[in-house]
Amino acid sequence: MRGRRSFRESFQNAAAGFRYCLATQRNMKVHLAAAVLVLLLSVGIGLSRLEFALVFFAIGLVLVAEMLNTAVEKTVDIYVDTYHPGARLAKHIAAGAVLVAAANAAITGLIVFLPHFRVLW
Numbered sequence: 521m522r523g524r525r526s527f528r529e530s531f532q533n534a535a536a537g538f539r540y541c542l543a544t545q546r547n548m549k550v551h552l553a554a555a556v557l558v559l560l561l562s563v564g565i566g567l568s569r570l571e572f573a574l575v576f577f578a579i580g581l582v583l584v585a586e587m588l589n590t591a592v593e594k595t596v597d598i599y600v601d602t603y604h605p606g607a608r609l610a611k612h613i614a615a616g617a618v619l620v621a622a623a624n625a626a627i628t629g630l631i632v633f634l635p636h637f638r639v640l641w
């Protein structure tokens with residue numbers, strides 16, 4: 521019973537973290553809006569299961585990177601309230617992770633979607 525309650529609490533905490541990122545991070549809203557559009561397009565053009573999985577994975581990676589970036593920013597801000605080159609570097613590295621994930625999503629999107637649109641040209 522206790523184990524079940526703690527799992528529920530863990531899930532609620534995780535959901536609260538997701539909602540916090542969505543409510544406070546402009547980039548998270550942009551990523552999620554783009555994700556919804558891409559998923560609608562994926563359904564619309566009838567991607568295969570494997571293509572859909574690739575798209576879904578790329579989207580998930582971007583959202584996870586954005587959330588970890590936010591966690592790094594929050595953690596740094598707890599310990600550093602003045603200018604510090606290490607704090608700057610930590611935040612830049614975390615933001616770089618989002619950039620890598622977004623570039624991966626863009627390239628995955630090109631690889632998956634281009635062949636479907638080529639028939640229209």
Ligand SMILES: Nc1ncnc2c1ncn2[C@@H]1O[C@H](COP(=O)(O)OP(=O)(O)OP(=O)(O)O)[C@@H](O)[C@H]1O
Pocket residue numbers: 545547589593600601602603604605607608611612615
């Ligand atoms: N304590 C600090 N010391 C030095 N530079 C800092 C510090 N805090 C923030 N910075 C610099 O300011 C930038 C923005 O930091 P901030 O915490 O406002 O993130 P943000 O604007 O929310 O980032 P993002 O656009 O990724 O959401 C960092 O990338 C870093 O260059």
